[in-house]
Amino acid sequence: MYKLVEVKSGVCAAEGFFADGVSAGLKSGNAKDMAFVYSQEMCEIASVFTTNKMAAAPIRHFKAKGNFQTNFVLINSKNANAMTGKAGISDIDEILATLPTCVSNPVMSSTGVIGVRIPKEKIIQSAKLFDLSQCEPHAAATAIMTTDSFSKEKAFRVELADGSSFHIGAMAKGAGMINPAMATMLCFITTDAKVSKSEMQAILERATLTTFNAASVDGDTSTNDTVMLLSNAQSDTYNAEAFEAALHEIMRFLAREMVRDGEGATKLVTYNVTGAKDDAEAEIVAKALSNSLLVKTALYGEDPNWGRIASTVGASGAEAYEEKLTISFEDVCVYKKGELFFDATMEAKAASVMKKGSFTISCDLGIADGVFEAYGCDLGYKYVEINADYRT
Amino acid sequence: MYKLVEVKSGVCAAEGFFADGVSAGLKSGNAKDMAFVYSQEMCEIASVFTTNKMAAAPIRHFKAKGNFQTNFVLINSKNANAMTGKAGISDIDEILATLPTCVSNPVMSSTGVIGVRIPKEKIIQSAKLFDLSQCEPHAAATAIMTTDSFSKEKAFRVELADGSSFHIGAMAKGAGMINPAMATMLCFITTDAKVSKSEMQAILERATLTTFNAASVDGDTSTNDTVMLLSNAQSDTYNAEAFEAALHEIMRFLAREMVRDGEGATKLVTYNVTGAKDDAEAEIVAKALSNSLLVKTALYGEDPNWGRIASTVGASGAEAYEEKLTISFEDVCVYKKGELFFDATMEAKAASVMKKGSFTISCDLGIADGVFEAYGCDLGYKYVEINADYRT
Incomplete structure (x- = not known):
């Protein structure tokens, strides 16, 4: 038995963790654009990185350390x-070498425009402004934002049956370039649970599959995707089941928040695929739906165009049959196993579901027991506006 | 030796073929919405259909005939x-049963909204208006359009060294839902060449791989994709090399026309991928580029954001290395094997390439000899406008 109690302190919720954000003049108008996460005690690290072959310098730098x-x-x-070659790596070495002596084996993480050398001097000068005694999780979460329109944080105190407790807290950034195979996202999670590195890594990987890897904004996968989990063991307590539940809940929340904040998105849609040949095929279908441009634009238009959903299911590559498929918008079934009963009344009902900011589209393939849930958003004019002119 | 001479008569270019379009009241304002292609002589048929598991009734009807x-x-x-089950099939049988007696073994092909029974009576009544002696290829090509903004036709007289000649002519429709694994497209090709069914089928399949299957508008694959090639052998002549060259040229032209007419598209981009591990990997990269939303929106914004191209190459799954990759916009090289030299001057040059209606983006992976060329377009506000509200 355990209890998850939500707390407000984000990435500083866990004992002994400090964080803050400052402005290094990378963003305009003195907006915060640099953050740190610090623990007086050394931490074990679990991590998941992008599978992009053009992985950015910070990721290659991290991996080279072993x-x-x-x-x-x-x-x-x-x-x-990213795409900055050996110079990008040595820039990181130079920057990290200037940090205070209480800092040990520091790592770096970056997000933003690809293919431009990092403004090393600005970062070095601004890192001198860090006050490592600050607990400003919201400032840190704000500093790591790019096209995000709001910051993403979540933390729990995990209360165990024996009266002991530990904490897990996190911040994330991500709005565009979010894809089922990770995302243009950074997520930093801290915990004071006394968890081993190997167990933490296994749990983090499992949780990633059904959270960040189930979220899609535009189907692109970035060079910088990073999820990092640091544990300083300060609580001196641990429970595997409670830890995994809390971590999964935090990551699911952040994944959905990223989709909700998808560039120009007005709707958060959960694709609940059931009845597939197996879970892997359900995942293929759910991700095909969350990535389909025709489905996404129909969502934006609040048009219950179930034909596009059926077509996307059929095009996904997964086993599927017209006469076994059932499609519902929340509890409004619009197509059932070959029966055509979609009339004006039903269309009005389904359209009213689609007016909601968040709803579920269910596809039952009627074949076997495979299930998967993916998170997607609509695609509207704003996405085009943001992405046609991101760099300038 | 052979010569391809372009002729204007589209799907009626080949001897003994007739075609026309009429209005059945399916589109508003008496626009043409029904077409026929007819030959007095019986024809051998080669065909390629969608891989979508929800293949529409006309495709299932065709395949069932053997x-x-x-x-x-x-x-x-x-x-x-599409998604009309057994009723959809019997609707086709009923419609085809009403055709004149000179028609033998007729087939049907449909495009439009999914999940609605076909207006059988309207179609039966309008088919009575067909005049099978008409050669109106442009009327036919116009009638099969959906969201197309212009009709697509191409025909050649193929002149052989011995003085004999045959013809190949085609019409196609397709603008949205165009995807590397076929497209929401219909294409009807007629020829009077004396070619065997099996040879025609093999050549058609080969040509599809590098033409229609290399074209992408939005990455979705439809329920109705059809390419049909009819030969009535009226010319009594044939040359395999010339036939394949002419067919490939026609299909490549139509594929590029479909992309150029991509919903809301303002640019036709050729992705020329070279230096991949093999042709299959080059194809993966080229199609990933033509499907990437971030690349497509950058194209729309005329932003030479080569970082997104590099990231998409890296995310494609193909073998790729930052230090071996070279990226060019036409002849403007923007990134070369790890060297960062993209400055304001270069950006201006690359941006001026992007102002063109049609241009090539080249990616050399620098690994081996794999090559593939794919065709894509940009994605702008108009795409969203068209697709957010297609049914209404």
């Missing part, structure tokens, strides 16, 4: 330090 | 007759 502990993560927005 | 010859194809727009 197995290590750290107590400091430096994060900047506005520049991804 | 091996057969025909002299008549009936085509309607505005209703796809």
Whole structure:
């Protein structure tokens, strides 16, 4: 038995963690664009990175270090330090070398424009402004935002049956370039649970599959996707089941928040696929739906165009049959196993479901027991506006 | 030796073929929405259909007939007759049973909205208006359009060294839902070449791979995609090399026309991928580029954001290395094997390439000899406008 109690302190919820955000002049108008996460005690690290072959310099820098502990993560927005070759790596070394001596084995994480050298001097100067005694999780969460329209944070105190407790807290950024195979997203999670590195890594990977990897904004996968989980074991307590439940809940929340904040998105849609040949095929279908431009534009138009959903199911590659498929918008069934009963009344009902900011589209393939849930959004004019002119 | 001479008569270019379009009241304002292609002589048929598991009734109807010859194809727009189950099939039988007695083994092809029974009576009444002696290829090509903004036709007289000649002519429709695995497209090709069914089928399949299957507007694959090639052998002559060259040229032209007419598209972009591990990997990369929303919106914004191209190459799954990749906009190289030299001057040059209505983006992966060329377009406000409200 355990209880998850939501707390407000984001990435500083866990004992002994500090965080803040400052402005390094990378964003315009003195907006915060650099953040740190710091622990006095050294931390074990679990991590999941992009599968993009053009992985950015910070990711290659991290991986080159092999197995290590750290107590400091430096994060900047506005520049991804991607496609910057060896220079990108040595820029990171130079920056990290200037940090205070209490910092040990620091790592860096970046997000922003690809293919431009990182403004090293600005970052070095601004890192001197960090006050490592600050607990300003919201400032940190704000600093790592790029095209995000709101910051994303979530934290729990996990109360165990024996009266002991530990914390997990997180911040994330991500709005566009979010894809089922990770996302243009950064997520930093801290915990004071006394969890081993290997267990933490296994749980993090499992949770990623059904949270960040189930979220899609535009089907693109970035060079910088990073999920990092730091544990300083300060609570001296742990329970695997409670830890996994809390971590999954936090990551699911953040994944859905990223989709809700999808560039120009007005709707958060949950695709609930059931009855597939197996879970893998359900996943293929759910992700095909969340990535389909025709489905996404129909959502934007609040048009219950179930034919596009059926067509996308059929095009996904998964086993599917017209006479076994059932499609519903929330509890409004619009197509059932070959029966055509979609009339004006039903269309009005389905359209009213679609006016909601968040709803579920269910597809039962009627074949076997495979299930998967994916999260997607609509695509409207605003997405085009944001992305046609991102760099300038 | 052979010579391809372009002729204007589209799907009627080949000897003994007739075609026309009429209005059945499916589209508003008496616009043409039904077409036929007819030959007095029976024809061998080669065909390629969608891989969508929800293949529409006309495709299932065609396939159920097995091996057969025909002299008549009936085509309607505005209703796809897809997701209509057994009723959709029997509707086709009823419609085809009403055709004149000179018609033998007729087939039907449909495009339009999914999930609505076909307006059988309207179609039967209007088919009575067909005058099978008409050669109005442009009327036919116009009648099969849906969201197309212009009709697509192409025909050649193929002149052989011995003085004999044959013809190949075609019409196609397609603008949205165009995808590398076929497209929401119909294409009808007629020829008077004396070609065997099996050879015609093999050549058609080969040509599809590098033409219609290399074209992408929005990455969705439809329920109705059909390419049909009819030969009535009236010319009594044939040359395999010339036939394949002419067919490929026609299909490549039509594929590019469909992309150029992509819903809301303002640019036709050729993605020329070279240096991949093999042709299959080059194809993966080229199609990933033509389908990437971030690339497509950057094209629309005329923003030479090569970082998004690099990221998409990296995310495609194909083998790729930052230090081996080279990216060019026409002859303006913007990134070369790890070198960052993209400055304001270069950006201005690349941006001026992007102002053109049609241009090439080249990616050399620098690994081996794999090549593929794909065709894509940009994505702008107009795409959203067209697709958010298609049915109403």
